Amino acid sequence: xxxxxxxxxxxxxxxxxxxxxxxxxxxxxxxxxxxxxxxxxxxxxxxxxxxxxxxxxxxxxxxxxxxxxxxxxxxxxxxxxxxxxxxxxxxxxxxxxxxxxxxxxxxxxxxxxxxxxxxxxxxxxxxxxxxxxxxxxxxxxxxxxxxxxxxxxxxxxxxxxxxxxxxxxxxxxxxxxxxxxxxxxxxxxxxxxxxxxxxxxxxxxxxxxxxxxxxxxxxxxxxxxxxxxxxxxxxxxxxxxxxxxxxxxxxxxxxxxxxxxxxxxxxxxxxxxxxxxxxxxxxxxxxxxxxxxxxxxxxxxxxxxxxxxxxxxxxxxxxxxxxxxxxxxxxxxxxxxxxxxxxxxxxxxxxxxxxxxxxxxxxxxxxxxxxxxxxxxxxxxxxxxxxxxxxxxxxxxxx
Amino acid sequence: xxxxxxxxxxxxxxxxxxxxxxxxxxxxxxxxxxxxxxxxxxxxxxxxxxxxxxxxxxxxxxxxxxxxxxxxxxxxxxxxxxxxxxxxxxxxxxxxxxxxxxxxxxxxxxxxxxxxxxxxxxxxxxxxxxxxxxxxxxxxxxxxxxxxxxxxxxxxxxxxxxxxxxxxxxxxxxxxxxxxxxxxxxxxxxxxxxxxxxxxxxxxxxxxxxxxxxxxxxxxxxxxxxxxxxxxxxxxxxxxxxxxxxxxxxxxxxxxxxxxxxxxxxxxxxxxxxxxxxxxxxxxxxxxxxxxxxxxxxxxxxxxxxxxxxxxxxxxxxxxxxxxxxxxxxxxxxxxxxxxxxxxxxxxxxxxxxxxxxxxxxxxxxxxxxxxxxxxxxxxxxxxxxxxxxxxxxxxxxxxxxxxxxxxxxxxxxxxxxxxxxxxxxxxxxxxxxxxxxxxxxxxxx
Numbered sequence: 077x078x079x080x081x082x083x084x085x086x087x088x089x090x091x092x093x094x095x096x097x098x099x100x101x102x103x104x105x106x107x108x109x110x111x112x113x114x115x116x117x118x119x120x121x122x123x124x125x126x127x128x129x130x131x132x133x134x135x136x137x138x139x140x141x142x143x144x145x146x147x148x149x150x151x152x153x154x155x156x157x158x159x160x161x162x163x164x165x166x167x168x169x170x171x172x173x174x175x176x177x178x179x180x181x182x183x184x185x186x187x188x189x190x191x192x193x194x195x196x197x198x199x200x201x202x203x204x205x206x207x208x209x210x211x212x213x214x215x216x217x218x219x220x221x222x223x224x225x226x227x228x229x230x231x232x233x234x235x236x237x238x239x240x241x242x243x244x245x246x247x248x249x250x251x252x253x254x255x256x257x258x259x260x261x262x263x264x265x266x267x268x269x270x271x272x273x274x275x276x277x278x279x280x281x282x283x284x285x286x287x288x289x290x291x292x293x294x295x296x297x298x299x300x301x302x303x304x305x306x307x308x309x310x311x312x313x314x315x316x317x318x319x320x321x322x323x324x325x326x327x328x329x330x331x332x333x334x335x336x337x338x339x340x341x342x343x344x345x346x347x348x349x350x351x352x353x354x355x356x357x358x359x360x361x362x363x364x365x366x367x368x369x370x371x372x373x374x375x376x377x378x379x380x381x382x383x384x385x386x387x388x389x390x391x392x393x394x395x396x397x398x399x400x401x402x403x404x405x406x407x408x409x410x411x412x413x414x415x416x417x418x419x420x421x422x423x424x425x426x427x428x429x430x431x432x433x434x435x436x437x438x439x440x441x442x443x444x445x446x447x448x449x450x451x452x453x454x455x456x457x458x459x460x461x462x463x464x465x466x467x468x469x470x471x472x473x474x475x
Numbered sequence: 476x477x478x479x480x481x482x483x484x485x486x487x488x489x490x491x492x493x494x495x496x497x498x499x500x501x502x503x504x505x506x507x508x509x510x511x512x513x514x515x516x517x518x519x520x521x522x523x524x525x526x527x528x529x530x531x532x533x534x535x536x537x538x539x540x541x542x543x544x545x546x547x548x549x550x551x552x553x554x555x556x557x558x559x560x561x562x563x564x565x566x567x568x569x570x571x572x573x574x575x576x577x578x579x580x581x582x583x584x585x586x587x588x589x590x591x592x593x594x595x596x597x598x599x600x601x602x603x604x605x606x607x608x609x610x611x612x613x614x615x616x617x618x619x620x621x622x623x624x625x626x627x628x629x630x631x632x633x634x635x636x637x638x639x640x641x642x643x644x645x646x647x648x649x650x651x652x653x654x655x656x657x658x659x660x661x662x663x664x665x666x667x668x669x670x671x672x673x674x675x676x677x678x679x680x681x682x683x684x685x686x687x688x689x690x691x692x693x694x695x696x697x698x699x700x701x702x703x704x705x706x707x708x709x710x711x712x713x714x715x716x717x718x719x720x721x722x723x724x725x726x727x728x729x730x731x732x733x734x735x736x737x738x739x740x741x742x743x744x745x746x747x748x749x750x751x752x753x754x755x756x757x758x759x760x761x762x763x764x765x766x767x768x769x770x771x772x773x774x775x776x777x778x779x780x781x782x783x784x785x786x787x788x789x790x791x792x793x794x795x796x797x798x799x800x801x802x803x804x805x806x807x808x809x810x811x812x813x814x815x816x817x818x819x820x821x822x823x824x825x826x827x828x829x830x831x832x833x834x835x836x837x838x839x840x841x842x843x844x845x846x847x848x849x850x851x852x853x854x855x856x857x858x859x860x861x862x863x864x865x866x867x868x869x870x871x872x873x874x875x876x877x878x879x880x881x882x883x884x885x886x887x888x889x890x891x892x893x894x895x896x897x898x899x900x901x902x903x904x905x906x907x908x909x910x911x912x913x914x915x916x917x918x919x920x921x
Binding site for chain 2: 100102103104105107109110112113115119138139140141146147149150151152157158159160162163164166167168169170171185186187188189190193194196197198200201217220221222223224335337
């Protein structure tokens with residue numbers, strides 16, 4: 077094994093949504109208007125993450141508007157007005173030197189030749205800092221932008237994704253310097269694909285026992301695919317709000333939470349469960365998920381959580397409104413949380429999301445990162461220049 | 476103010492000549508050397524060029540291996556949209572035009588990527604719409620052969636209509652970002668497209684605000700009748716390969732006529748013939764520079780280039796001192812094939828003479844700054860050109876010489892701007908910002 081493991085240093089990937097991850101984050105008084113198409117603002121955030129030695133920045137994507145009612149859509153900033161990931165990352169490559177640049181692209185709606193050429197070009201432009209987050213896409217609204225009425229069936233699209241990934245990677249001649257591959261499917265098919273091909277695995281924030289089980293499962297599947305379990309870097313999402321005191325952090329978060337329209341919370345729950353909750357009582361139980369074409373892993377997790385904890389539809393919507401597992405506290409609190417997950421759940425680091433910008437970015441880079449460095453959990457300088465260097469993947473390949 | 480011309484740099488990192496990469500000044504792997512590309516773009520911007528244009532091919536051409544191995548340009552170059560996005564971050568004013576194929580992309584994908592580039596660059600994006608050329612490209616996209624000539628132009632036409640519709644998904648003033656009410660945009664400011672046509676079904680809306688330019692600038696280079704029709708209907712910048720003034724004038728008149736027939740104004744299209752330049756303070760120096768560049772082009776590559784443009788034919792078995800044989804029309808660029816045969820017939824050229832002519836790159840204007848400016852001025856005043864697609868046979872030398880010697884001479888003559896007066900590509904070109912076809916206000920204004 078590489079030395080990375082011996083020192084247990086973690087990896088941090090910044091989840092870039094310039095308008096903020098939290099649905100009402102864009103309404104924060106400090107948030108810029110039209111952040112989604114403000115390149116100077118995006119560049120400034122990524123330069124902050126680079127100064128804080130993040131392994132990479134990750135730009136998510138949807139190839140269409142989300143499938144929600146108009147009165148919800150018009151209140152959600154994140155997805156309606158954003159740069160296309162590859163063009164944004166290419167521009168970011170020109171104003172950064174070290175930080176990895178990972179972008180989402182769909183195996184369902186992009187051609188093999190385009191995916192291969194686009195990411196190879198980003199890899200050259202950035203001198204080895206490119207990453208592809210493999211998604212199969214989610215919604216019928218996306219399908220309808222590409223000549224289909226409905227999204228591909230779940231099983232079909234994962235089989236298709238596996239074939240696309242194989243063909244794309246085959247076109248990259250230099251396997252030892254190819255863009256890194258990331259995957260975030262948590263269904264059985266998603267995990268199987270991740271364990272077989274992904275260098276990075278993203279997973280949503282879960283309680284520690286579930287996280288430990290997820291990490292163990294991914295590493296086991298990787299071994300079954302003939303890889304080293306440590307070759308898969310598992311990074312759960314971490315949404316953090318940091319204050320000088322716990323009360324300050326809680327107040328700051330409460331102020332943003334108060335701006336969340338109830339319609340969005342309920343719609344978010346509908347979106348992730350793939351279920352129309354329109355006619356159902358808020359104090360009633362969440363119906364069995366339809367296991368529709370949308371994200372099956374997420375549907376199952378939410379349903380299981382509701383059943384286990386006896387949560388009603390209203391409770392679940394409130395939970396989402398409260399930030400879906402956001403860690404709210406001092407830099408020390410957040411570092412404690414991170415250290416606990418590293419020690420007890422065997423995670424390799426985190427994908428850090430920022431509920432609103434720029435305050436939660438600076439809270440993390442100026443508060444949490446120095447605390448992690450003090451504990452010996454995070455690098456104090458970049459040792460290499462490529463994303464593979466940062467992630468320790470180059471060493472794995474030599475081993 | 477007198478009419479002024481426009482300059483667009485056709486950028487090929489290894490140089491416009493197929494042998495340019497062998498020049499002693501050329502950096503190794505220029506095609507993927509972003510700092511080098513950025514440096515050239517900034518020089519062009521310092522000279523107030525309207526735009527830099529990056530062409531594309533979606534394959535390594537299927538020429539003979541002994542040709543391909545000697546050609547750098549097409550085999551190791553960055554993908555246009557990514558490199559233009561990176562250039563957007565390190566330039567301020569220069570327009571950024573890239574080739575993308577309407578045959579091998581989906582309208583939603585390209586509408587989004589060019590809108591994104593327009594936002595990244597604050598209004599400097601342009602799209603050179605091509606229908607693609609060769610079977611090698613088709614085979615990279617799941618087809619054995621290239622879409623038939625007529626079909627690919629019908630597809631291009633529909634593709635563009637879909638893209639225009641997607642670019643008008645949000646009204647210019649749809650986004651309010653009203654933090655107090657929590658409303659990001661007005662519900663009546665968003666429009667679904669629900670397009671269903673021969674080639675595409677696209678629901679929309681596009682998930683990005685209307686582009687700063689309304690629409691990125693559309694460039695087109697169609698030369699066949701079908702291609703000219705598409706160019707006349709959609710093109711704002713028209714690229715052409717004519718090497719003789721009378722051909723360029725005929726082409727310009729024809730395109731303006733087609734634009735009028737399509738209900739557009741003659742002034743809505745700008746003609747940009749290609750212009751390859753080797754310039755030096757004296758004619759002797761220019762010719763010396765030129766012959767040193769021409770010597771770098773391997774004869775096999777020159778023959779291979781001819782084979783390529785004739786549709787991937789094989790000339791190796793023919794008598795080089797015999798006439799250029801006539802092959803069946805290939806599915807590639809019809810106009811280029813016809814131009815080659817027409818020249819061969821008119822001047823009664825053998826294969827060897829043709830190759831020698833390509834080796835000497837007779838389309839290149841070689842001379843002093845005054846001679847190059849004379850050529851430019853003649854074409855400009857004859858109505859054959861509103862601007863030029865300037866290519867540089869070897870980099871960085873021929874680019875440096877152009878901006879240092881030709882641009883000042885053009886300015887002395889009052890033919891080219893001293894500095895930028897606007898910030899968007901449309902402003903540089905004097906093209907209006909298109910109103911939305913969907914917005915209530917835009918519809919009334921139209």
